[in-house]
Amino acid sequence: MENTLPAEALDASFDLVARQDAADAALGALRSDVEEVKSRLERVSRAAARPALSGAAQPSPELKGFVDGYLRFGREAELKSVSGAVLADGGFAVPREIDAMIAAQLKAISPIRAIAQIVQTGTAGYRKLVSTGGTASGWVSEVAARPETNTAKFSEIAPPMGELYANPSATQAMLDDVDFDLEAWLASEIATEFARAEGAAFITGSGTNQPLGFLSAPTATTGDASRAFGTLQFLGSGHASGFDTAPELKLIDLVHALKSGHRQGATFVMNSKTLAAVRKFKTADGAFLWQPGLLEGQPARLLGYPVIEAEDMPDVAANAYPIAFGNFRNGYLIAERKVTTILRDPFTNKPFVNFYATKRVGGQVLDSDAIKLLRIEA
Structure with missing residues (x-):
């Protein structure tokens, strides 16, 4: 005799299976939401452990990575390149935010830089030609002979180059202090030292390992x-x-x-x-x-x-x-390399960390x- 179930029992069984599937799906979604909330709480907790300065603007991810990873802890895997490339393509270079700030302060402090001609060079062997005598001309009649006239003469300008440096320092405790504005401090220290040295060299520099002042x-x-x-x-x-x-x-x-x-x-x-x-x-x-x-x-x-x-x-x-x-x-004429380099030295003068910054700068009278x-x- 064939064993069969009533239609009502079959419908109830199918409905139970569907409800079980829906419950499983809801439970999976809930677990996903819980994991996401947990991840957010962990990120908030880590951010709260290092509070930002009151009213300070949030730094860019590149600058934050450079400051936290290299300047504060010296991790070479997080060096920042001045070219704006990925971190692994860096060098001991000041990040773009700091380099731009230095340039602005130099114009405010060093007046000769603000009024002179500035060129960016790729090497220390920069040369410039100056025409010292124009082409001559003369008056003749319609059928007269045209004698040769003088041609232009040139002189070469090779501004003496020197390496300008600054070597400010800070204790490791200061670098670990979350309220310490490392970017502003470093830019101010380097800009002050560079402006002091440049201002004197562009005026009275000897031309030996420094610009030749006018x-x-x-x-x-x-x-x-x-x-x-x-x-x-x-x-x-x-x-x-x-x-x-x-x-x-x-x-x-x-x-x-x-x-x-x-x-x-x-x-x-x-x-x-x-x-x-x-x-x-x-x-x-x-x-x-x-x-x-x-x-x-x-x-x-x-x-x-x-x-x-x-x-x-x-x-x-x-x-x-x-x-x-x-x-x-x-x-x-002021000739300078584009890149300001900075070397972090935590070993020479413990417990101070030195930031040895250098830049090549040259100068010379262009048109006397x-x-x-x-x-x-x-």
């Missing part, structure tokens, strides 16, 4: 037409130890010793002590030569030209050059007709 270039009293290339022209002040009785006339002569093309964009450069004396100069009718800036952010002017304060310029003294006037964008000097002499 005050270290040869000087002469002859004009542009007969003076040797690379030699700066100077004018005397009319007094052996200072300015004569009509100093404003000497400054006017200094301005107009510069070619008119260079006067477009020219600047006075002097230190604050010399500037204090110059601000007291008056014309014959009693008006001050000094003109303060009319708007915020505009430089003060002397005879209509901006004045830049550079503390590395010499004071007023016998045979000194306390005042320079010229178009430094055309007259002085574009800069004029005032010399203190009778």
Whole structure:
């Protein structure tokens, strides 16, 4: 006799199986949700263990990896490349965020860098050609012979290069402190040291393992037409130890010793002590030569030209050059490597960690007709 179940029993059995499958699926989804919540709680817990500075912006993942992995713990697997490539392709290089900050602060501190011509080089063997004599021409009649005219001459500029360095340090305890703004501190320390050294070298550098400052270039009293290339022209002040009785006339002569093309964009450069004396100069009718800036952010002017304060310029003294006037964008060239490198040294000076930063910088007078000097002499 055939054994069969009623239709109602079969339907109930199928319904029970379907409910069991649905329950299993719901349980699996719940387990997945639990695992996700657990993972989020773990991430929050790890973040809470190292709280961020109050009000500080969250750093980029690349910068955070560089700071936590290399500067703080010295893990070489987390070196950051200045090129912006992956971490494994790095080197001992400052991250892009810090390098950009250094450049901005250098312009604010080193005035010659802000007004000179800057080129980025790939090697220390940078060269530049300067045309020292244009092609000549002449007038002839329609059928006259055309004799040969002079051709242009060139001189080579090779700015002396030197390695600029800074070596700030911090204790390991400071690096471990979560409230310590490592990026701002490192950038400020390096920028201050670089600006101090550059500001002096661009003005008075000897050219030996450092830039050749424009005050270290040869000087002469002859004009542009007969003076040797690379030699700066100077004018005397009319007094052996200072300015004569009509100093404003000497400054006017200094301005107009510069070619008119260079006067477009020219600047006075002097230190604050010399500037204090110059601000007291008056014309014959009693008006001050000094003109303060009319708007915020505009430089003060002397005879209509901006004045830049550079503390590395010499004071007023016998045979000194306390005042320079010229178009430094055309007259002085700064050549530098693009990359600022930084080496973390936790071993040499325990318990301090040194950050040895270096950068190659060079400089030299580019066009000697574009800069004029005032010399203190009778």
